[in-house]
Amino acid sequence: MRGCLITIAALIVVMVTAAWFLLPPLAGTVAEGALVAAGFKADTSTVTVGSDPPLRLLTLTADTLRIRATNVAFRGVEAASADITLSDVAVVDQSFKTLTGSLKGVRFKPEHGAELGVPLVELSGTPDQVTATLTLPKADAESLAVAAVENAVGITPSSVALTSPDKVRVTAGGLTVDARLRVGADGSLDLIAPSGSDLGSVELISPGVELPVRVESYKIVDGGLILVATLDPGLH
Numbered sequence: 001m002r003g004c005l006i007t008i009a010a011l012i013v014v015m016v017t018a019a020w021f022l023l024p025p026l027a028g029t030v031a032e033g034a035l036v037a038a039g040f041k042a043d044t045s046t047v048t049v050g051s052d053p054p055l056r057l058l059t060l061t062a063d064t065l066r067i068r069a070t071n072v073a074f075r076g077v078e079a080a081s082a083d084i085t086l087s088d089v090a091v092v093d094q095s096f097k098t099l100t101g102s103l104k105g106v107r108f109k110p111e112h113g114a115e116l117g118v119p120l121v122e123l124s125g126t127p128d129q130v131t132a133t134l135t136l137p138k139a140d141a142e143s144l145a146v147a148a149v150e151n152a153v154g155i156t157p158s159s160v161a162l163t164s165p166d167k168v169r170v171t172a173g174g175l176t177v178d179a180r181l182r183v184g185a186d187g188s189l190d191l192i193a194p195s196g197s198d199l200g201s202v203e204l205i206s207p208g209v210e211l212p213v214r215v216e217s218y219k220i221v222d223g224g225l226i227l228v229a230t231l232d233p234g235l236h
């Protein structure tokens with residue numbers, strides 16, 4: 001009987017030791033499988049799972065789950081790199097408490113409207129509300145406006161200049177129009193020309209299934225744009 005108990009005790013020690021060292025990568029593999037099943041694609045990806053104690057991972061729950069990837073594609077959004085950390089994660093249920101992270105070299109490619117390129121998107125929030133801060137330097141903000149005007153009226157502006165707090169000067173076809181930016185009730189970012197102008201109203205960013213964000217506010221800084229938006233799961 002004593003020899004049997006010693007054998008069982010040794011087996012338990014081996015199992016606990018193995019779980020301590022092997023469960024984090026195992027849970028990471030499960031998490032990567034869930035991402036792929038949800039439509040997430042990347043050239044390279046690493047999922048790091050943290051839990052104290054690691055045996056908590058037996059229930060496939062974790063303190064943190066960090067996703068790092070390159071050349072990412074997910075639901076019409078592409079990014080050169082992604083670094084996102086989730087806290088209090090249930091891997092199987094794909095639920096979490098909070099999210100923080102960033103995307104670099106982001107491109108939104110909607111079926112309609114102008115393509116949106118954003119060098120940096122910073123993310124934070126909860127499953128119910130994720131806030132995205134999009135930083136567009138001067139050249140990118142101007143390119144966004146040029147593409148939107150061209151798509152809306154069929155004329156390519158020769159120049160676009162953004163000036164704080166909300167002014168946008170558009171020159172096209174030899175005419176110059178001083179328009180203004182405005183956040184629409186639907187979360188769009190609109191360029192509003194003076195009454196009587198042929199330019200009219202142009203949506204620079206249009207929320208929808210292809211681009212599930214709602215713009216909450218904006219700031220023009222050194223000719224560029226800093227946008228604060230919320231991700232809206234209802235638009236997926």
